[in-house]
Amino acid sequence: MLNIMHPALRRIDLNLLPVFDAVYRHRSVRIAAEELIMSTSALSHALSRLRTALNDPLFFREGHRMCPSVYATQLAPAIASALTFLNQQLIPQPDFSPAVATDCLQIAITDFTAFCVFPALMHKVQPLAPGIRFELRYLPHSPALTELLAGEVDLALGFNVLNETEHPDLDEITWQRDEYVVISNVNRARLTLEDYLAASHVVVTPWNETQGVLDIELERMGHTRQVAIKTPSMLSAPFIIEHSDMLMAIPRSAAERLARSAHLKIFPLPFDAPPFDVKIYSHKRSGHRGVTHWLKQQLQAIAGKM
Structure with missing residues (x-):
């Protein structure tokens, strides 16, 4: 596919383009070689390869200067622009520094x-x-x-x-x-499986799912719970529980935080369930x-x- 899309690039070693650019700018093999940290013989060899690839002499020596051919003069702006663009774009990604990050x-x-x-x-x-x-x-x-x-x-x-x-x-x-626990109003004294099944429940369904993990576990045991309210938001539910006889199963970490804001009692889940x-x-x-x-x-x- 590359042969079809970029036939000219397949014929040229792209490492030769900085050589062309340096010689064009400095009009000197010696100064170009110093800039590129190359020997003059290595740079001359690279220039010879580029001349062969492009089928043009590219530069003529006049005294101590390397004068560009007409074709080299035409190429120079495009090569300089391409090298500048690639040099700007191909900078390695810096290590992340949280103190100065603005992401x-x-x-x-x-x-x-x-x-x-x-x-x-x-x-x-x-x-x-x-x-x-x-x-x-x-x-x-x-x-x-x-x-x-x-x-x-x-x-x-x-x-x-x-x-x-x-x-x-x-x-x-x-x-x-985390583990599931059950929150209720403060009037409840105990919570057995029978109590759990007899009560009405508030269930949080953030994605409007029809069945949750606890419902599957109850179904495996041959039980179902009575769902009185389904809500996508957990934050209003504890205040509903506080002022009703309904129950709600939530992770323990959330229950303990919410119990600081609403008058709630926390009970262990009265049946086995996968962790949260x-x-x-x-x-x-x-x-x-x-x-x-x-x-x-x-x-x-x-x-x-x-």
Whole structure:
């Protein structure tokens, strides 16, 4: 395919173009060789190869000067421009420096991940990287696969939902593992499985899913729970629980935080269920590779202290 698209480039060693440019600018093999840190014989040999490739003498010696041919004069502006452009574009990416970074990161969240992750994250990140900005986005599905692959978001903070599958272009790490507990109003004295099944429930469905992990576990046991309210937001639910006889199953870390704002009682989940895993998803070819890698390191450091 390259032969078809760039036939001229296939015939020329592109390393010869800086030689042409240096000789044209300095009109001297010696000065050009010094600039390119080459011997004069090596530069003369390179110039000879370029003359053969382009089928033109390119330069004529007149006294101590190398005078360009008509063809060389025509080529010179284009070669100089191309070398300048490539030199600017092919600069290696600098190492990420949080203190001077000004990146703006698009992060897909639920209100749970924003509530449980971002207070601790901002406390840690702001003193280290005051110029970094975040735009948090609620998305209608998990794990924001389409948006991550399209580069519309840089990270996704999500949790294990049904039918999640690994994707070869995504990095996935478990940020935190938690257990489910049940919150109720303060009047409840106990919570058995029978009590749990007899009660009405508030269920958070951030992606409008019809069935959650706990429903699957209950179904395996031959039970179903009575869902009175489905809501995409976790933050209003505890206040509904506080003023009703309904129950709500949520991760322990969230329950303990919410119990500081609402009058709630926390009970162990009265049946076995898989752990609640908060995950961090990122694209392996992210355009913000340095900052996303650094941010994941900060998130993992926070998780280690929680």
